[in-house]
Amino acid sequence: MSSIENFLKNAVTPWMGPKGEYSNIVMSTRVRLARNLKGFRFPLDFSREEAEEVEQKVAAALGGMEDFSHIPMESVPAIQRQALVEKHLISPQLADPERPGSVILSGDESVSIMVNEEDHIRIQVIYPGLHLMEAFDRANDIDNRLEEALPYAFDGDFGYITSCPTNTGTGLRASVMLHLPALSITSNMTRIAQAVARLGMTVRGSYGEGSDALGNVYQVSNQMTLGKSERDILMDLRDLTERLIEQEERARRALREHSPMKLEDRVWRSYGILTNARVLATDEAANRLSDVRLGIDMGIIPDVDLSVLNELMIFMQPAFLQQYAGETLQPGERDVFRAQLIRERIGMGRQSGGAED
């Protein structure tokens, strides 16, 4: 097995796959529930002893669940912590080496329960494609299970009590990761971000900040957690997501009708760079990957699977690159390894994709 196959075997998780509704545009769906226990201060203020007790209680409550592993952060080397962050399985805050905390991960990595992050408990579920209800149901099941064993902090007026008032109530943050290249190319994203904000939801670059989202990947999420039921929050986000998908598809049709040659040229140029470049910085790699992903989905580039691009968006980040390289890399060296990883992976995707036809 080549080094890249071995690396991928250990790094790919199901939510990066090409399955799921609208998976050509929706890369993944994420749902998280914030919960806290009565009788312990929140992690921002609590003592080591409180932290340990919370941790033991949560671990014990999930004890009977098969296929979950409990990983204390202090037992994880810095580079692997970073890789967990890059995979969205833990937050940067939990990766902080100076704070206590742990993550309880399901075998397929679709469920990660963060213990002692900003709140005592954060249940997170990631699914590929658009699956808000399914992801919520899974998180809700785990929540019910934990609730049976743990004294949750809950208030009749304010609902589930959280460290930050922006999470109070349902404690639910649902988000959808969307690849919107055509809307970005046609300079529509600023207008859309403003419209979305008026609906009480947020759009932001999933990699990077603001409107110039790296790789044209955006994250849309609910802003309010109070005054609406979980189901209403999820339905509103689903409606909005479907409208964004519609607009993206319309923008793609317009690109194909009005400037087909420019579009093809852009896609193939980016393909040429990704399959030949020897040095690739993050920004350039992200933008080229976005073009190629668009090209594959529009049928311009045959024989490459979309999931290859989903994976590469994750694996071209620093910690994964260093795991792939098996050593610590300086930024200049990373660009070389990034180019190599992308070349090899696309090459691999083509062989396997071509063989199936």
Place this chain on the structure above:
Amino acid sequence: MICDNCQERPASVVVTQSKNGKTEERHLCDVCAAHFQPFQGDFGGDPLGIQQFLQNWFAGPGTFQKTAQPQVASGPECPNCGLTFRRFIERGKFGCAECYGAFRKELPEVFNKVQGGHTKHEGKVPDSYSGRIAAERKIKDLRRQMKEAINQEEFERAAQLRDEVRELERSLEEGGGQDVVD
């Protein structure tokens, strides 16, 4: 070289960031580098910029001068963790679950600002929570069903529902509710 961020620990990581066409290089220690996440959408963070919303709480609307810090009382204090309301506003985070009780009078205004005008929970209620909320909702739901039954002239069903409502209400007055629900 010392870390550009904390100015304390030795720098061990070089971070290059491009923003609006300008490239910036920063030397960070591993602790600060762990916080620096150009790739991570701030999923857990607060999407509204709560500090911005809350900062002018004590200064009053339209006051932006930092120099004019009036001597304002700290407001109520949480008897459990000792966090004052003023400190809560400054940092935008509660200290413990008891803070909600301690700041109960002030909180609707806070939530009004950070939760788009909403101040009351409408979602899931844990079974373990004293059955009161669940019972109140159930009563509301039963009354709605009762109305429907009457509109459809299903009087037998309406009477049945009315009895259920009465029983729930009686048990609520007695301070219970738990065992009647479900």
